[in-house]
Amino acid sequence: MQRIIYFLIRNKDFILFLSLLLICLSININYNEYNKSKFLNSSNSLFSYLYDTKFTISKYFNLEYQNKILTEENRKLRLHIYNMDDKKVDDLEKINFDVTSGSVIKNSYSFTNNFITIDVGKKDSIEIDHGVISSKGVVGIIDKTTSNYSRFISVLNTNFLLNAKFKNSNYFGILSWDGININKVQLKDIPKQANVSIGDTIVTGGNSLIFPKGIPIGYVDSYKLDNSQNYLELEIQLATDMANIEKIYVLKNNNLSEINSLDE
Amino acid sequence: MNKFVSNIITALILIFAQGLFFNNINFLGSINPFVYVFFIAYFPLKNNRTFFIFCAFIYGLIIDIFSDTHAIHAAATLVISFLRPNLLKLFFGIAYEHQVVKFDSIDLRQNLLYLFSIIFIHHLILFGLEIFDISKISLILKNTLGSTIFTFVVIYILFELIINRKK
Secondary structure: OHHHHHHHHHOHHHHHHHHHHHHHHHHHHHHHHHOOOOOOOOOOHHHHHHHHHHHHHHHHHHHHHHHHHHHHHHHHHHHHHHOOOHHHHHHHHOOOEEEEEEEEEEOOOOOOEEEEEEOOOHHHOOOOOOEEEOOOOEEEEEEEEOOOOEEEEEEEEOOOOEEEEEOOOOOEEEEEOOOOOOOEEEEEEEEOOOOOOOOOEEEEOOOOOOOOOOOEEEEEEEEEEOOOOOEEEEEEEEOOOOOOOOEEEEEEEOOHHHHHHHHO | OHHHHHHHHHHHHHHHHHHHOHHHOOEOOOEOOOOOHHHHHOOOOOOOHHHHHHHHHHHHHHHHHHHOOOOHHHHHHHHHHHHHHHHHHHHHHHHHHOOOOOHHHOOHHHHHHHHHHHHHHHHHHHHHHHHOOHHHHHHHHHHHHHHHHHHHHHHHHHHHHHOHHHO
16 A cells, blocks of 8 residues: 555656646547537637737728728628619518627637637627628638627638538538638539539528528639549638638528427 | 746746737748747746646646637647656756756757757647547648747747846
């Protein structure tokens, strides 16, 4: 018994090291399974407050670019208004998706699993699994919220999966990211008889309840047959520049509970 | 006691600098320096090893919360804090064993080798755990090398400014 205690005391550094390392590895492995560890993140209040303060200072340096994006978007919306058919106005009474606007206070794209923190939260009725888009296209899905802030899984996260289809046909596949290039994502499982050409627009498919059908994601950059020789694997150039996003919109599906009740 | 407080202040400054500034450099797309390793590499030599390992773990965990990563910084920092005495012995040899090494009066070549190896080990573990996929070994090595060189340069500049100036 004395020897065991002596052994423990002599090797206390190594035992401490090993046990702490095991804690680290278990956190990391749990995460890799799929995002179980939600207690380590920067949307808790102290860190959000710091990032918020930093954002209020640094946002001024980016104003010109963001203004340009907003002007461009206004132009498109005006084009819509002026060309709208009169009969479609009635549709506005039944709103399928609520839109909340917010700003990115902490962007991240240098890892293989990126999360982005934004300055809207439960107070603005943001909940888990709401979709996030920029004015140009899809950027992510909310995965954690606090009362004033929330965090979303970026498209640039190897655990992010999304149903996507072609704008001009109905072939659909699964969108994911391989962690290599921050401008390119991969679209898999497209049947090989699909008529693909470089530059085709890829949009969200209607199979996901998170995003409405037809929000742009990106453009086909190149394509090749996958290992099974039956499906195409496409490289997609993202529509949004993930390294420079500031204004985002959070989409809430108002019919979600009704659709979910069908499955019960 | 005075030194203890000044060490805590150094650590806090490095944590904030890493979280708010160095994590957002994204040189050539995705290369960031992990300057907070400075604290582990040049922590005063005479100290309680158990206490140091525990401090390193907490220190890495705070960096993790800042960067939205999952205990990868904590693991990497933990490993280098554990290996530090062995690395010091390897690079400074007898001088370290007789406890005459002081960071403000060491040989330049030995110092550079020591710094490079400690940063390389840290980054290899960091990116290995972050990507966590052995089939992407080339990506791990590419990221490791890129960041190692960047971190090395920044930390060496800090070393010249902070530690060597005291002479």
